[in-house]
Amino acid sequence: MRQIAPVTSPLNLSLSVPGDKSISHRALLFTVFTEGVSKIRHLGTGADIQSTIRVLRQLGMKIDYSSDGNSAEIHSTGLDGLSHPDSDLDCGNSGTTMRLMAGLLAGRPFRSALSGDESLRSRPMKRIVEPLESMGASIKARQEGTAPLEISPAELTGIDYTMPVASAQVKSAIILAGLQADGKTLIREQTIARRHTEEMLRQFGASTEIEGPVITIEPLSDLLKAYDFVVPGDPSSAAFWAAAAAISPGSTCTIEDIHLSTERIGFYRALSAMGAQVDIQILNSSIEPRGNIKVTARDLYGITLDGEDVPGMIDELPLVAVLGAYAHGTTTVLQAEELRHKECDRIRAICHNLQAMGIDITEYQDGFEVTGGISPKGAKLDSFGDHRIAMAFAVAAMAAEGPSQMINPEAASISYPEFWRILDNLGQDS
């Protein structure tokens, strides 16, 4: 349990955040398609990234990890250098590790089993098992369609697949299998989810074409060259500080060098639509855009978000609920049932915590409606073991009337181990 005291003076924050979690996973994982030594700097520092490193090591990859925890040298001899693991591959809490690894391992000539913690073992895996099986993969999940996933060697063939859910993890699993398949693979997206996999692989030299919502993957004929890669800051981690400034009158927050692709910055678009001043400065677009964001607090007003809006801010919707509690009018989020399948049931967790703070919120199967206008009260909050819930409600507590307590605050370390230390210093630094 952790105490959270309200921060009473305006914030004037200027900070950088650790490397983007999604991009860090991929920068590490795609070295399996290369030959030589790749160097990755400014990696995400969270436990999920450690899960990807652990699994790659279990598969025989040599990874030298710097003691400050944010750069790595990976020695790869290519896909054929991966070896049969001695035990189950432990993906911890990381859905990205499990789903991307499943696509990668589906085409390998050895058996493997992917497992993880209780939360990960309750998350839906049919969404990857079905398309991978239609490529010829042999994957055995539990009857409920959950992990552990037992993968046996199989010959893969390319498919033409229309995505039933907007999910970058599913899309990426198919792409990684497609690189090892016979014939080309087409993926058609109804709503475009984050494009890191296809953009990074294309940049690293794979034959991957992106035309609007259609991605075409040719099987990899040669190994790719090892690369040096600097991961941009994580816009999802930055969002906590942006939201903290937005709900604290008179505050500003500048975050430097974060990833800024359209598919990732939906939260900042929503923040601006709610009335905050959001200035985005793109400084470099060599693979995907990166640059700075400045948020200045202004009065906030409720908005409605649904369908197409959702994938671009899927991880930030708990924060949108928090902003809604501090906004005038109602904030409605619909067609976001995916939130129920994240590290916890996030719709439930959002409603539980905002109700504890005295806020009027209606729970829907696919979203929620929050009524703002009453000051949130300090309360006993619960992270439900979910990093994004822990941090979103720590932000809510910062601007609340009276102190709060957070059950299981350590969950934040899944993506942002530095979070609580920064929050503890805020009152003093600003």
Ligand code: S3P
């Ligand atoms: C991620 C994709 C998203 C996101 C997750 C990371 C990724 O999940 O919620 O935190 O790295 O591809 P889905 O693609 O399943 O929506």
